[in-house]
Amino acid sequence: MTLQDLTALLHEGVPLAQLLRIEAIAFEPLTLRMPAAALALRPGGTTSGPALMALADVAMWAALLIANHGQDLSRTTQLAIQFLRAAAPGPVIAEPRILKPGRTLIYGEVWIRGESEDRPAAHVTTQWAVVPS
Amino acid sequence: MTLQDLTALLHEGVPLAQLLRIEAIAFEPLTLRMPAAALALRPGGTTSGPALMALADVAMWAALLIANHGQDLSRTTQLAIQFLRAAAPGPVIAEPRILKPGRTLIYGEVWIRGESEDRPAAHVTTQWAVVPS
Amino acid sequence: MTLQDLTALLHEGVPLAQLLRIEAIAFEPLTLRMPAAALALRPGGTTSGPALMALADVAMWAALLIANHGQDLSRTTQLAIQFLRAAAPGPVIAEPRILKPGRTLIYGEVWIRGESEDRPAAHVTTQWAVVPS
Amino acid sequence: MTLQDLTALLHEGVPLAQLLRIEAIAFEPLTLRMPAAALALRPGGTTSGPALMALADVAMWAALLIANHGQDLSRTTQLAIQFLRAAAPGPVIAEPRILKPGRTLIYGEVWIRGESEDRPAAHVTTQWAVVPS
Numbered sequence: 001m002t003l004q005d006l007t008a009l010l011h012e013g014v015p016l017a018q019l020l021r022i023e024a025i026a027f028e029p030l031t032l033r034m035p036a037a038a039l040a041l042r043p044g045g046t047t048s049g050p051a052l053m054a055l056a057d058v059a060m061w062a063a064l065l066i067a068n069h070g071q072d073l074s075r076t077t078q079l080a081i082q083f084l085r086a087a088a089p090g091p092v093i094a095e096p097r098i099l100k101p102g103r104t105l106i107y108g109e110v111w112i113r114g115e116s117e118d119r120p121a122a123h124v125t126t127q128w129a130v131v132p133s
Numbered sequence: 134m135t136l137q138d139l140t141a142l143l144h145e146g147v148p149l150a151q152l153l154r155i156e157a158i159a160f161e162p163l164t165l166r167m168p169a170a171a172l173a174l175r176p177g178g179t180t181s182g183p184a185l186m187a188l189a190d191v192a193m194w195a196a197l198l199i200a201n202h203g204q205d206l207s208r209t210t211q212l213a214i215q216f217l218r219a220a221a222p223g224p225v226i227a228e229p230r231i232l233k234p235g236r237t238l239i240y241g242e243v244w245i246r247g248e249s250e251d252r253p254a255a256h257v258t259t260q261w262a263v264v265p266s
Numbered sequence: 267m268t269l270q271d272l273t274a275l276l277h278e279g280v281p282l283a284q285l286l287r288i289e290a291i292a293f294e295p296l297t298l299r300m301p302a303a304a305l306a307l308r309p310g311g312t313t314s315g316p317a318l319m320a321l322a323d324v325a326m327w328a329a330l331l332i333a334n335h336g337q338d339l340s341r342t343t344q345l346a347i348q349f350l351r352a353a354a355p356g357p358v359i360a361e362p363r364i365l366k367p368g369r370t371l372i373y374g375e376v377w378i379r380g381e382s383e384d385r386p387a388a389h390v391t392t393q394w395a396v397v398p399s
Numbered sequence: 400m401t402l403q404d405l406t407a408l409l410h411e412g413v414p415l416a417q418l419l420r421i422e423a424i425a426f427e428p429l430t431l432r433m434p435a436a437a438l439a440l441r442p443g444g445t446t447s448g449p450a451l452m453a454l455a456d457v458a459m460w461a462a463l464l465i466a467n468h469g470q471d472l473s474r475t476t477q478l479a480i481q482f483l484r485a486a487a488p489g490p491v492i493a494e495p496r497i498l499k500p501g502r503t504l505i506y507g508e509v510w511i512r513g514e515s516e517d518r519p520a521a522h523v524t525t526q527w528a529v530v531p532s
Contacts, residue, residue: 012176013175013176014175014181014183015172015173015174015181016172016173016183019152039148039149039152040148041148043146048147048149050147050149050183050186050187050190050191051149053183053186053187053190053212054183054186057183057186058183075216076182076216077216077393078213078215078344078393079186079213079214080212080214080346080524081211081212081213082210082211082524082526083210083211084498084506099483099519099522100483100484100519100522104370105343107483107522120498123499123506123524125479125481125522127344127393129370129371210504211477211526213346215373215391215393217365217366217373232350232386232389233351233386237503237528238476238528240350240389253365253366256365258348258389260526278442279442280447280449281438281440282449305418306414306415307414309411314413315456315475315478316415316452316456316457317415319449319453320452320453323448323452324449341482342448343482344479344480344482345448345479346477346478346480347477347478347479348477349476
């Protein structure tokens with residue numbers, strides 16, 4: 001699967017991702033990027049919570065698509081986000097990581113930060129259920 | 134504060150809410166409604182997780198704006214969503230409730246369901262911090 | 267199943283519950299009670315977080331045992347507790363509620379308060395997986 | 400602060416920790432250990448969820464005590480545990496880490512595993528509030 005394939009899958013599966021232009025920029029480690037866009041911003045220019053949550057959910061989904069060779073075999077059952085500080089104005093980066101694969105439940109985390117920053121803006125833990133085929 | 138005032142505040146504060154057309158339809162109890170829109174949907178016509186999370190966050194923000202007579206005095210520190218079942222295709226309803234007001238931390242919940250359903254699609258708990266003035 | 271049967275099951279399954287003397291006091295709605303005990307207290311006489319978490323987990327387990335006619339068919343996959351205020355010194359009450367039964371995943375909440383208080387000390391959401399038989 | 404000082408503080412502050420004999424075994428990185436004890440076990444010999452939650456809460460508290468040179472300046476506001484697999488029978492290890500220190504809110508995680516295992520038994524995220532002095 002190429003980065004282009006992955007980005008196409010993300011945009012098709014979650015149209016909101018297309019609007020926010022969530023794109024994959026690297027495979028190892030998987031890194032997603034959301035350019036600053038008026039629709040994602042709050043007054044003051046920081047990225048809104050809903051936009052960060054959308055990015056996090058799509059990021060973990062991307063990690064699972066890659067792990068499953070492009071097959072969409074799981075759905076979010078739980079997502080918890082802790083907002084740590086406002087993301088600096090500008091693009092936002094997400095790094096998802098599968099912490100525990102499983103036959104029925106999958107658990108992972110996503111770190112989110114402003115592209116120009118080292119310090120995280122948010123930390124996400126999320127659980128996915130494997131869809132019975 | 135009128136419903137029109139509230140909806141205007143929501144759209145101004147979170148442009149994504151404008152796009153998804155999140156609107157307040159009742160005050161007692163506070164009820165928000167997100168019409169079915171292509172951008173919020175997944176293949177199959179059910180509302181995507183990111184759209185439901187956006188609705189939940191904006192719904193609790195609306196409850197706090199009302200409690201504070203239109204003043205924006207708090208920000209999300211934590212939001213956890215449990216997806217219970219796919220929302221039926223069509224508009225989605227959110228009912229936020231402040232479970233514990235506080236001087237520094239506020240805690241609440243949001244129930245989300247398809248407009249044509251009684252059974253919930255998701256349950257959200259969320260914590261907000263009062264912004265020092 | 268009698269209250270005595272239920273309490274016996276709880277003490278057998280989680281010995282810590284025996285130590286903290288978690289007991290069922292009512293079926294409708296299900297209400298569990300943890301007497302004040304030195305081991306559960308913090309300096310100052312309020313009940314410690316770990317004791318409240320133990321009570322919450324056992325309370326939801328009790329609700330599931332009742333729903334399953336005494337059969338132990340599920341295990342905790344996730345538990346999130348929000349501490350709202352210190353419980354008043356004295357016995358503590360837990361009221362569990364199954365919010366969504368399911369064939370594979372179960373979701374519920376537990377409210378916890380000091381026996382002499384109306385206001386809650388903590389709110390818990392918890393997810394359980396049905397154990398394949 | 401010595402490991403002996405720390406363990407004494409933990410046992411004094413949370414008597415339940417004394418019962419479960421939670422002890423600090425290393426500073427860098429901070430590692431806590433809970434020996435297998437009948438009270439913490441479930442039938443089958445695996446450590447119960449409540450015992451793991453107690454260990455996690457005390458572990459983060461230990462990390463904060465060390466960061467504050469033995470002063471107890473914060474209290475748990477939120478704790479979420481994801482159970483990943485049963486811990487092997489035997490002692491259990493917890494490794495807490497402060498992910499974001501803060502003036503009002505602190506956020507951290509705790510990994511828990513059986514002493515004889517590499518794979519984690521549970522992952523905890525937790526938020527603490529700094530107590531106004």
